[in-house]
Amino acid sequence: MITIENLNKLFDDKYVLDNINAEFKPGVANLVIGASGGGKSVLIKCMVGLLTPENGKILYGNQDFISLEYHKKQNLRREIGMLFQNTALFDSLTVQENIEFPLRMFSKFTPEERLDRVNFCLEKVQLVNVNNKYPAEISGGMKKRVGIARAIALEINYLFCDEPNSGLDPLTSRVIDKLLLGITQEFNITTVINSHDMKTVIDIGEHIIFMFKGQKWWEGSNHELSNARKENPELDAFFKASF
Amino acid sequence: MNLLSEIGRFTLFMKFVLRKPEKSKVFWTTTFREMYLIGIDSLLIVILIAFFTGAVTTIQTASQLLSPSDLFPTQLMPKFVIGAVVGTSSLLELAPTVTCLVLAGKIGANIASEIGNMKVSEQIDAYEVMGINSANFVTLPKIIAGIIMIPCLIIVANFLLLFGGYLACKMTSTLTSSDLIQGARLVFKPLYLKVMLTKSVIFAFIITSLSAFQGYYTTGGALEVGEAGTKAVTKICIFILFFDLVIAQLFLKS
Numbered sequence: 001m002i003t004i005e006n007l008n009k010l011f012d013d014k015y016v017l018d019n020i021n022a023e024f025k026p027g028v029a030n031l032v033i034g035a036s037g038g039g040k041s042v043l044i045k046c047m048v049g050l051l052t053p054e055n056g057k058i059l060y061g062n063q064d065f066i067s068l069e070y071h072k073k074q075n076l077r078r079e080i081g082m083l084f085q086n087t088a089l090f091d092s093l094t095v096q097e098n099i100e101f102p103l104r105m106f107s108k109f110t111p112e113e114r115l116d117r118v119n120f121c122l123e124k125v126q127l128v129n130v131n132n133k134y135p136a137e138i139s140g141g142m143k144k145r146v147g148i149a150r151a152i153a154l155e156i157n158y159l160f161c162d163e164p165n166s167g168l169d170p171l172t173s174r175v176i177d178k179l180l181l182g183i184t185q186e187f188n189i190t191t192v193i194n195s196h197d198m199k200t201v202i203d204i205g206e207h208i209i210f211m212f213k214g215q216k217w218w219e220g221s222n223h224e225l226s227n228a229r230k231e232n233p234e235l236d237a238f239f240k241a242s243f
Numbered sequence: 244m245n246l247l248s249e250i251g252r253f254t255l256f257m258k259f260v261l262r263k264p265e266k267s268k269v270f271w272t273t274t275f276r277e278m279y280l281i282g283i284d285s286l287l288i289v290i291l292i293a294f295f296t297g298a299v300t301t302i303q304t305a306s307q308l309l310s311p312s313d314l315f316p317t318q319l320m321p322k323f324v325i326g327a328v329v330g331t332s333s334l335l336e337l338a339p340t341v342t343c344l345v346l347a348g349k350i351g352a353n354i355a356s357e358i359g360n361m362k363v364s365e366q367i368d369a370y371e372v373m374g375i376n377s378a379n380f381v382t383l384p385k386i387i388a389g390i391i392m393i394p395c396l397i398i399v400a401n402f403l404l405l406f407g408g409y410l411a412c413k414m415t416s417t418l419t420s421s422d423l424i425q426g427a428r429l430v431f432k433p434l435y436l437k438v439m440l441t442k443s444v445i446f447a448f449i450i451t452s453l454s455a456f457q458g459y460y461t462t463g464g465a466l467e468v469g470e471a472g473t474k475a476v477t478k479i480c481i482f483i484l485f486f487d488l489v490i491a492q493l494f495l496k497s
Contacts, residue, residue: 048372077374088365102373105266160372 001025002047002158002190007056009042009214016042017053018214026157026190029181029204033195034211035238040194043211044160047192048082049073060158078106081151083161087143089135095122095146096131102153121149125179141172145179152183159184159191165200173197177204198242201225210235256456259378260386274384281350281385281451282392286399292345293400296337297329297407304328305417322418326426329408333427334435335495338401339442340487343450346393347479351454354385355475358458359468367459382455386448393447394440401439438494442487449482 002024009017016039024030032040045051047058049065058065060076068076089098099118103109109117122128125145135143144164151159161180165173181204184191195201201208205222212234220228229236264270305325358381361367370377405427412420457475461467 050368050371074374074376077372080372080374082369082372084365084369086365088369090366090369091364104269105373105375 001061002192003057003059004043004047005057005059007043007046007053007058009039009046009051009053011042016214017046020056020216022209022216022219024190024192025207027185027188028191028206029184030190030192030207030209031195031201031205032192032209032211033198033201033205033238034217035196035241038211039214040211041162042214044162044192044194048080048160049077078102078154079157081154081156081159083144083147083151083159083164085162085166087135087147089143089146089150091135094132094134095127095138098135098146099150099153102150106154117153118149121153124152124183125149126175140167141169141175144168144172144176148176148179148183152187155187157189159189161191161193161195163194163196165195165197170199173199174203180204196238196242198239210238212238252460253453253456256378256459257452259376260382260452260455262376262379264379264383265375270384273380274387277384277388278392280353281388282395285346285349285392285396288345288349289342289396289400290403293338293342293403294407294410296341297333297404297409298411299407300332300337300404301325301329301408301411301418301423302415305415309417322422323426323429325418326408326423326428327430328426329423330405330427331430331435333401333404333408334431334439335491336487337404338397339439339446340483342397342400343393343443343446343483344480346396347450347476347483350389351450351475351479352472354451354454355458355461356468356472358382358455359461359471360458362459362461363464363468378459382452382459385455386451389447389451390444393450394443397439397443434494438490441494442490445486445490446483449486450479453479453482 004020004022004024007017007020008015020043032043034040042051046053047065053066056066060079063072063076065073065076090101093101096115096118099121100114103114103117107114118131122130125148127142127145127149130138130142130146135146138146148164159180164176164180168176177200180191180193183189193200202222202225205225208218208220208222208225209216210218210232218228218232218235225235225239229239308320308325308328309322358367361381367377367381370380405423408423409420412418412423454475457471457478461471
C-alpha cells in the first residue's frame with residue numbers, strides 16, 4: 001500500500017500539488033484523473049522519485065520514500081515498475097533485451113532463467129514472436145505491452161502507469177486496461193494509473209482520484225461517479241469534455 | 244554566476260558518475276562496446292587528419308625555414324632543425340591537441356546527442372525508476388573507454404604525423420627523410436612523451452564527461468538534442484585549449 005500525506009510541490013512559487021493526502025491499495029486499479037496541468041503527472045513523478053516534493057510524506061508500506069537514504073531508496077525502487085507515457089523502451093536493445101534488462105541488473109538468474117522470465121512476461125501481456133524485434137519495428141500498442149512486460153520483469157510490488165492509453169486506438173486501449181487490471185489482481189500489486197481516458201475510468205476505476213488545480217478535488221469509485229458529477233461541476237465538466 | 248552554477252552542476256553530476264557501478268559485468272560489457280565506438284570507429288578520421296597534418300607541417304616548416312631571407316642566411320640552417328620542429332610540435336601539440344579537437348566534434352557531439360535523446364525520450368528516467376544510478380550507468384563506461392582509447396589514438400596519430408612528414412620529404416626535394424628523422428630524434432625528451440600522454444588523458448576526460456553532462460541535462464525535444472551536441476563541442480574545444488595552456492605552463496616552463 002502507498003500512503004501520501006500532506007504532499008506539496010511548487011513550480012516557480014505556484015503550487016502544482018497542494019496538500020495531497022491519499023491512499024493507494026493493492027489489488028485494485030487506482031486511477032489519478034484530471035485535465036492536463038491538473039498535477040497528476042507531477043504526483044506520479046513525485047511518487048517514483050523523479051521529482052522531489054517541498055514537503056509531505058510518501059509511504060511505501062511504512063517506509064517514507066522521501067527521507068530514505070540513497071541506497072535504501074535505490075533498493076525500494078527495485079520493487080517499483082513504471083510504464084511511461086511514450087514507453088521509454090531502450091531503443092538500442094531488442095524487445096527481449098529490454099525486458100531482460102532489470103533481470104540482468106538485479107537478479108541472479110542464469111541466462112536460461114532470464115529467458116524463461118522474459119517469455120513469461122511476454123505471455124502475460126499477450127505478445128508472441130517479438131523477442132528479436134527492436135522497439136522501432138513494433139506498433140504503439142505493442143510498445144506499451146513491452147513496457148508493461150519490462151515493468152513486471154522483476155517481482156514488483158508497485159506499478160505506475162503514466163497515461164497508458166495515450167496515442168492508442170480505443171480497441172487497443174481496452175486491451176491495455178484489461179492487462180493492467182489483470183496483472184494488478186493476479187500479483188496483488190499496488191497500481192497507480194494516471195489517465196484522462198474516461199472509458200478506462202468507467203471500466204477499471206475501482207479507486208479514483210480527480211485532480212484539479214493541483215488539489216485532490218474528489219475521490220471515489222467508478223460506481224460513485226454519476227452521483228458525484230451532480231454535486232461536483234468541475235468533475236462533471238471534465239467528464240463531459242472527455243466524450 | 245552562470246559559470247559558477249554550471250561548475251556546481253557539473254561537480255554534482257560527477258559525484259553521481261564516479262560511483263561504483265551497479266553490476267560490474269554489465270559495466271565492463273558496456274565499456275568494451277564504448278571502447279570500440281570511441282576507439283575503432285574514430286581510427287579512420289584520426290589516421291587521415293594526422294597523416295595530412297604531418298605532411299603539411301613538414302612542407303610548411305621547411306618552406307619557412309629554408310626560404311631566402313635577409314635576416315637569416317638559409318645556408319646556415321641545418322636541415323635537421325625542420326625535423327626537430329616537426330617532431331617536437333607533433334608530440335607536444337599536433338598529436339594531442341589537434342586530434343582531440345577533431346575527436347571533440349566526432350565523439351563529443353555523438354555522446355551529447357545520444358544521452359540527450361535518451362533524456363528527452365524518458366529512457367534516463369526509466370533507469371532511475373528501476374533503481375539504477377543513471378548518471379553513472381550511461382556516463383562512466385564512456386569516460387573509462389575514452390581515457391583508455393583516446394591516448395591510444397593519440398599515439399597512433401603521433402606516428403602518422405611523422406609518417407606524413409616522412410612521405411612529404413620523399414615526395415619533395417626540400418628535405419631528406421633522414422634529416423627529418425635525425426632532427427626528431429635529436430630533440431626528443433621523455434618529458435615530451437609525458438606531456439603528450441598527460442594531455443591525452445585530461446582531454447579524453449574533458450571530451451567524454453562534458454559531452455555526457457551536456458546531454459544529461461537536455462530538456463525539450465529534437466531541436467534541443469541538436470543544440471546539446473553543438474554546445475558540447477563548443478565547450479569541449481574551449482576547455483581543451485585552456486587546459487592545453489595550463490599543462491604547457493606546468494610542464495614546460497623553463
